[in-house]
Amino acid sequence: MTRNQTRRAVALLGLIAVGAAACTPTVRLQVDPIQIYAKLDADVRVRLDRELQELLAENPNLF
Secondary structure, eight states: OOHHHHHHHHHHHHHHHHHHHHTOOOOOOOOOOOOOOOOOOHHHHHHHHHHHHHHHHHOTTOO
16 A cells, blocks of 8 residues: 555544544433422321331232
8 A cells, every 4th residue: 555545544533533533423402300299198198108007007018
């Protein structure tokens, strides 16, 4: 390979590298903030505890 051919090959590889870098896709993901308002009442917890106790009494082999 002559010196001229080597220079051309290097130049061609450089152009290919620049072209490939210029065509790289960019993906952007934007997530808006989510606001959750929750208020647990003690009465709700007591009712759930009672329902759970009843369920376990009806099905002792559940767990």
